[in-house]
Amino acid sequence: MADGRKWVTMGDVAARAGVGKITVSRALRTPSKVSPATLRKVQAAVDELGYVLDETAGALSSQRSRVVGALVSTLEEPVFAATIRGLTEGLGAGGLQLMLATTQYDPETEASLISTMLGRRPEALVLTSDRHTPAAHALLERAGIPVLELWGLPNPPVHAAVGFFNREAGAAITRHMIETGRRRVAFLGLNREHDTRAQLRRQGYVDLCGQLAEERIVAVTPRPGVAGPDLGAQGLGVILQRWPDTEAVVCVSDMLASGALCEAWRRGLDVPGQLAISGFGDFDMASPAALALTTVHIDGLAIGRRAAELILAGELPKGLRENLGFTVVRRATS
Amino acid sequence: MADGRKWVTMGDVAARAGVGKITVSRALRTPSKVSPATLRKVQAAVDELGYVLDETAGALSSQRSRVVGALVSTLEEPVFAATIRGLTEGLGAGGLQLMLATTQYDPETEASLISTMLGRRPEALVLTSDRHTPAAHALLERAGIPVLELWGLPNPPVHAAVGFFNREAGAAITRHMIETGRRRVAFLGLNREHDTRAQLRRQGYVDLCGQLAEERIVAVTPRPGVAGPDLGAQGLGVILQRWPDTEAVVCVSDMLASGALCEAWRRGLDVPGQLAISGFGDFDMASPAALALTTVHIDGLAIGRRAAELILAGELPKGLRENLGFTVVRRATS
């Protein structure tokens, strides 16, 4: 505080309530171990003094920080928002707090953040990327805490993973285009060096290229951090210029697909008659009420919840890979 | 760690490097106070052992947590994403880490999170809401740390605020509709009880109703947490049913506006000839490359950066309200 006042301590509360500080600790952490009368006294003292338990001290002495670290690639695109909510809610129920940071899809940033996170001695770490620097890898190994990689199923995972197969998903949405009669199918990807998930989805497309007229891949380069709809519009332009007879565009993300879709409209193309477009992620704007975008639905909330469950259960088996799958959702653009 | 291993401590590093632990502390925190030779020895030991400084212990003994708490209303709508990035980057440069949590627009949740946050003894607190429970208010007052409210300019703020006048913004976008010749202007709002910002924007609309044919307000009710485009579509339906001759719809958020816009297209309405639509926030999808939505642009990044600056400067003057303004952006929907 500005004027030299200090935080109230447990000792102050104990004195006020006329009990030992250990009793205050118990009253706040395990109320069942304290008699109702004492509990009332302590509660009163806590309220009067506006005391808030100091977790930094608690963490030190109990060697349990009650914190779980989470490193997500981005918050700007709300891909991971539902997952974060699932994690927060799940962990909160178990008395754990989520500490969040963003890596901007950069392994160096991730490495430095892992180190920062470990400084808070978290009880587990959650990552939404699967490409780590060797240094980061070493830190994770040595930390000896559960590490969960989400939204993908790397083989092998650093420790354990909850997600789905991006390659399968990329193949599935491409197959959907083929099954609905398209043969000249293009893929609109992203030059984001370390986004291995996106690369796997592209690989899924490539896997099916044998059934296509031709391999048609265009990748746009995002400005640091954000891959917005403008890139989708731009990418569609490139595709149509290079292959004017394209019948379908599989986009690596909903954001790109939205941009491409709007651009197609602007050009007066008939979607889906003339050109089909698909996205990935099933974000809000893809809903039938908005763009009605054909896309791959990922249950981000479930991923977050399951991750929280696994962390709370303790004893996370090394090498575990839990596949929560995905769903191809056909809407108005295919 | 699973097999009983413990975290490496500063003592281990000191022993390894053949120095006292205080020297290790200095080598890591203030390298300039240690001789180059010693520094190298310590660095080597740190690397060999994979040591990461324990901030929980550091926080306790130095009484400085190097953490700033941030409570945002939502992550699902990426409104605050840029602000968070600005905060993270700005604070990071000053050696502070952001601890993030979401309130879901609920003051009770906020109150409980404030308490949780204070448990980590943050050096400052950032809030994106300005409606707090009395208990939360008392906690904030007593905490004696800087408290910054963002995205609004409450009068008086709990401590200080960085943002803009939502009421002015609501009035400005309504005025834009009037200036472009519309008189039968409706407002599409949100029944989100504690979202005072949204209510102020609506108030801005009401302020100008004298110049309008009629006050036309419809509010839709979000499912917990998320106000998606489906609500916008639904809301437009209600408006057009009640007042079929409506010429413009001012929406309280981009998300609603997007839904309304898509619904208008589906109904075959000419936008903006027959019906103008505006949003609020200028999110990605509002860009010219995507929906080209007329909206109010808020520089969330600047808000975050400025907040970080103020926190790092220390000595945050009580009652400060910094107005970073907004911009009405006319695009293709008005």
Add this chain to the structure above:
DNA sequence: CGACTTCATGGTACCGATACCACCGGGTAT
């Protein structure tokens, strides 16, 4: 009725870092 258990509570050591002060050696000022 005595031994044993359970419950509520307190004392003391300790978690892993940093603050504070002390110390040492060598250079500079007087």
Add this chain to the structure above:
DNA sequence: ATACCCGGTGGTATCGGTACCATGAAGTCG
């Protein structure tokens, strides 16, 4: 030469809780 300063280093106390063990009172059982 003595006094003083200063960069580099270490010892010890301390931050605010919790673990662990001990204590005393009340209840249980044969």
